[in-house]
Amino acid sequence: MRKVLIVDDEKNIRLGLRAMINREFPDAYDFEFACDGEEALALLSASSTDIVITDIRMPVMDGITLINRIQELDWIPAVIILSGYDDFQYAKEAIRCEVKEYLLKPIVRDDLSRTFLRLEKGLQQKEQISEQLTSFLKQREAFKESQLNYLLRHPHLGELDLRAKLVDIDLEWLNDGFQLGVLQYRGIAQGMVHNEFLAQIQAEIGNVPEKFRQRRAHVLDKENQFVLIAEHGELFQYLTERIGEDGYFTYSMGLSVFTYGMTRLQSTYQEAQQALKYTFLQSAPGVIRYESISQKSKQFVLPIEMIKKIANMLGTNRDKEMMALLMEVLDIKTVARFDFAYLEVVSQAFNDLVFDKVFHVYGGESIEILRLFKRVGDISNFNYFHDYYHSVEGLLRRLNDYVRSMKTFYIDHKEMKKAVQYMQDNYQKDLNMTIVSNHVSLNYSYFSQAFKEYTGESFVNYLKKLRIDKARDLLVTREYKVYEISEMVGFENTKHFSRVFKEMEGVSPQEYREQFEAMWPK
Numbered sequence: 001m002r003k004v005l006i007v008d009d010e011k012n013i014r015l016g017l018r019a020m021i022n023r024e025f026p027d028a029y030d031f032e033f034a035c036d037g038e039e040a041l042a043l044l045s046a047s048s049t050d051i052v053i054t055d056i057r058m059p060v061m062d063g064i065t066l067i068n069r070i071q072e073l074d075w076i077p078a079v080i081i082l083s084g085y086d087d088f089q090y091a092k093e094a095i096r097c098e099v100k101e102y103l104l105k106p107i108v109r110d111d112l113s114r115t116f117l118r119l120e121k122g123l124q125q126k127e128q129i130s131e132q133l134t135s136f137l138k139q140r141e142a143f144k145e146s147q148l149n150y151l152l153r154h155p156h157l158g159e160l161d162l163r164a165k166l167v168d169i170d171l172e173w174l175n176d177g178f179q180l181g182v183l184q185y186r187g188i189a190q191g192m193v194h195n196e197f198l199a200q201i202q203a204e205i206g207n208v209p210e211k212f213r214q215r216r217a218h219v220l221d222k223e224n225q226f227v228l229i230a231e232h233g234e235l236f237q238y239l240t241e242r243i244g245e246d247g248y249f250t251y252s253m254g255l256s257v258f259t260y261g262m263t264r265l266q267s268t269y270q271e272a273q274q275a276l277k278y279t280f281l282q283s284a285p286g287v288i289r290y291e292s293i294s295q296k297s298k299q300f301v302l303p304i305e306m307i308k309k310i311a312n313m314l315g316t317n318r319d320k321e322m323m324a325l326l327m328e329v330l331d332i333k334t335v336a337r338f339d340f341a342y343l344e345v346v347s348q349a350f351n352d353l354v355f356d357k358v359f360h361v362y363g364g365e366s367i368e369i370l371r372l373f374k375r376v377g378d379i380s381n382f383n384y385f386h387d388y389y390h391s392v393e394g395l396l397r398r399l400n401d402y403v404r405s406m407k408t409f410y411i412d413h414k415e416m417k418k419a420v421q422y423m424q425d426n427y428q429k430d431l432n433m434t435i436v437s438n439h440v441s442l443n444y445s446y447f448s449q450a451f452k453e454y455t456g457e458s459f460v461n462y463l464k465k466l467r468i469d470k471a472r473d474l475l476v477t478r479e480y481k482v483y484e485i486s487e488m489v490g491f492e493n494t495k496h497f498s499r500v501f502k503e504m505e506g507v508s509p510q511e512y513r514e515q516f517e518a519m520w521p522k
Contacts, residue, residue, distance in 0.1 A: 001027075001028065001029065001030055002028065002029050002030070002050040002051065002123070003029070003030045003031075003032065003047075003048070003049045003050050003051075004021065004029045004030070004031050004032070004049070004050065004051045004052075004053065005031075005032045005033070005034065005040060005043060005044065005049045005051070005052045005053070005077070006018060006031060006032070006033050006034075006053045006054075007033075007034045007035075007036070007037065007039075007040040007052065007053065007054035007055060007058070007063070007066065008035070008053075008054070008055040008058070008082065009035050009036060009055065009058045009059060010055075011035075013055070013082075013105075014033045014035075016107075017053060017107065017112075018031050020107065020109050020112055021112070021116065023109075024109070024112070024113045024116070025116060029051075032049070035058070036058045036059055036060040036061050037054070037058060037060065037061030037062060037063060037065055037066030037069070038060045038061040039060075040052070040054065040061075040066055041061070041066060041069055041070075044070065044073060044077070045073065048075045048077075049075075049077045050077055050078065050123060051077055051078050051079075051080065051116075051119060051123075052070065052077045052078070052079045052080070053079075053080045053082060054066055054067065054079065054080070054081060054082065055082045055083065056081060056082070056083040057083070063081060063082075063083075067079055067081070067099060078119050078122065078123060079099045079101075080099070080101040080102075080103060080115060080119075081099050081101070081102045081103070082103055082104075082105055082107065083102070083103075083104060083105065101115045101118075101119070103115065143169070144169040144170070144217070145218075145219045145220075147165055147168070147169045148169060148171070148217060148219045148227075149219050149220070149221060149222070150165075151165060151166070151265060151266065152219070152221055152227065152265075152266065152269050153221075153222060154266075155266040155267075155269075155270065157266075159263050162262065162263060162265070162266075163262055163263065166262045166265065169217075171217060171229075171262065171265075172262065173215045173231065174229070174260075174261065174262045174264075174265060175260065175261055175262055176231065176260070177231065177232075177258065177259070177260045178229055178230065178231055178258070178259065178260075178268075179229075179230055179232070179233050179236060179255065179256060179257070179258045179259070179268070180227065180228070180229050180255075180256040180265070180268040180269055180271075180272050181227075181228045181229075181230075181236050181239075181253050181254065181255045181256070181272055182221075182225050182226070182227055182228075182253065182254045182269070182272040182273055182275075182276045183201060183225065183226040183227075183228060183239075183251050183252070183253045184223075184225045184226075184251060184252055184253075184276055184279075185197045185224075185250070185251055186250040186251050186252050186279075186285050186383045197250075197251065198220065198226060201226055201251065202218070204239070204242070205218065205228065205235075205239075208235060208238055209238070211234070212234050212235045212238050214230055214231035214232050214234075214235065215230075215231040216228065216229060216230040216231065216235065217229045225273075225276070226251075227269065227272075229265075233258055236253070236255055236287075239253065240253070240287045243285050243286065243287065250285050251285060252276065252279035252282070252285050252286055252287070252288075252383075253276065253279070253286075253287045253288075254271075254272040254273060254274065254275030254276025254277070254278070254279065254287075254288050254290070255272055255275055255287060255288070255289045255290060256268035256269070256271035256272040256275070256290050257271060257289075257290055257291055271290040271294075272290065274290065274293065274340070275288040275289060275290040275292075275293055276288065277340045278292075278293050278340060280340075280343075280379070280382070280383070280384060280385055280388075281332065281335065281336055281384075281385050282384060283384060283386060284384075293340075296337075296338060296339045296340070297337065297338050297339060298338070298339040298341065300338045300339070300342045302342075302345055302346065302349060303328075303329050303346070304349060304353070306325050306328065306329050307329060307346075307349050307350060307353050307354065308353055309325055310322055310325050310326060310329070310354060310396070311353050311354045311357050313325075313400075314354075314358065314396075314399055314400050314403040314404075315400060315402075315403030315404040316404075317404070319397070319400060322396065322400065323393065323396075326392065326393060326396060329346065330346070330389050330392065332385060332389075335385065343379065343385075344379065347378075347379045347388075350376075350392065351377050354396070354399075355376070355377065355395070355399070358399050358402070358403060373391060373394065373395040373398065375391060376388070376391045376392055376395050413454065415440045415441075415442055415450075416440075416450060416451060416454035416455070417454075418439075418440050419436050419437075419439065419440045419447070419451065420454075420455065422436060422439050422440070423436060423462070423463060423466060424466065427463065427466050427467050427470060427489065427490050428467075428470075428488055428489055428490045429490060430490070431463060431490065433447065433448060433451075433459045433460075436459070464500055464504065465504070467489040467490050467491065467500075468489075468500065468501055468504050468505070470488075470489045471485055471486075471489045471497070471501065471509065472505075472512070474488065474489070475509055475512050475513045475516075476513070476516045482494065482497075482498075482509045482510055482513070485497075485509070486498075486509075497509065
């Protein structure tokens with residue numbers, strides 16, 4: 001629905017115009033009213049209006065002054081001049097200000113109707129042109145961003161090609177000097193998600209103070225980092241100051257050196273990316289300039305032996321010593337002294353020599369622990385070093401407990417296997433749990449629990465089943481009598497043997513034997 005502003009110092013004329021328009025075009029327009037040009041200008045500045053109908057002679061600010069002031073607005077409405085005077089001077093001023101219609105009082109309804117029909121057609125054409133222009137500009141901006149992204153991702157592009165493509169996307173001004181920053185989202189501030197961050201930073205850049213409005217360009221790179229190029233460094237200084245303000249959305253920024261020349265675009269991008277990496281060593285959102293990190297030493301020796309010691313200590317009850325080594329390997333002062341590659345390689349060494357080793361040695365169950373701490377394997381999953389350090393520490397503690405339990409399990413497994421073998425070799429003897437637990441040198445109570453976990457049976461039931469299994473094999477032959485078999489498999493008397501056999505097999509030993517008599521040779 002379009003908005004119409006009627007400006008006239010006589011209330012009856014304002015209401016009469018609204019009634020005439022509503023009669024011809026019901027429910028087509030919203031109306032606002034003003035009694036002079038000054039009041040009308042305030043309404044126009046507050047919100048966009050499609051059509052202004054204004055009288056010429058009014059107190060405070062007349063219609064001619066109003067239509068001149070309207071030309072200064074961002075959104076210029078269609079204007080209809082009303083006057084009771086057929087004055088050529090008014091007509092000339094109206095034409096100069098591109099007034100669409102000039103109507104004499106009293107207003108004739110048909111004239112007003114035809115005027116609105118012509119205005120509606122013109123407004124529709126204007127909207128169509130505006131939409132086409134907006135679409136073209138969006139396509140042009142999208143093309144520029146895609147080309148800029150391409151150039152950043154191809155650092156080995158030839159100099160002539162690079163120059164030509166930069167000129168094609170209106171970045172020849174880079175020859176006059178520029179600085180490049182890479183901005184990365186750092187966590188959640190007041191529930192903000194990644195896309196909201198991008199919208200926020202774009203709005204922030206669009207609303208910078210007038211003194212910072214130099215030539216600039218921006219693009220989202222393949223790492224989902226916001227790349228900003230500006231003619232002068234003041235814009236980055238402004239953004240740097242904004243980072244520290246309370247309640248501000250969270251990001252860190254890496255800055256290149258200020259330089260000249262289109263062909264320096266890709267090298268400045270690499271500088272800013274490298275500088276951004278070092279914000280990882282900060283404890284809060286901030287900015288790192290390439291100048292401050294460009295001389296970091298790349299001559300370092302990896303503490304491989306110390307990392308191997310950490311791996312070897314897992315599950316050995318040397319927790320304090322292991323954590324002391326971790327603190328030494330990931331000492332922030334050491335990490336900050338070297339090129340960032342030092343930390344990246346140390347992180348990879350922990351993955352290869354510690355975490356992966358647990359998986360390979362102790363099998364699939366350790367995957368569950370690694371899933372809980374899957375972020376530790378890639379430092380890019382963390383915003384800051386202290387978060388990474390505490391996660392590595394937490395994972396080591398979890399793995400330490402896990403390896404300790406697994407070692408205990410394997411020891412117990414070995415001892416239980418030895419106990420079962422002893423029972424199979426000596427089932428015919430007078431066996432009890434005390435004898436077997438002593439044989440494998442385990443505490444009586446602990447052995448009872450561990451044996452049940454290993455076999456799924458209590459010691460007594462397992463021994464009964466073992467003896468009855470042996471008795472069944474003997475009963476299917478005619479070689480031994482039942483009482484002899486009872487003694488051979490370890491029962492103290494035939495009565496006890498028969499009772500246990502019937503309890504487990506459902507028939508007595510003699511009845512069980514009779515089932516096989518037909519198979520015996522005559």
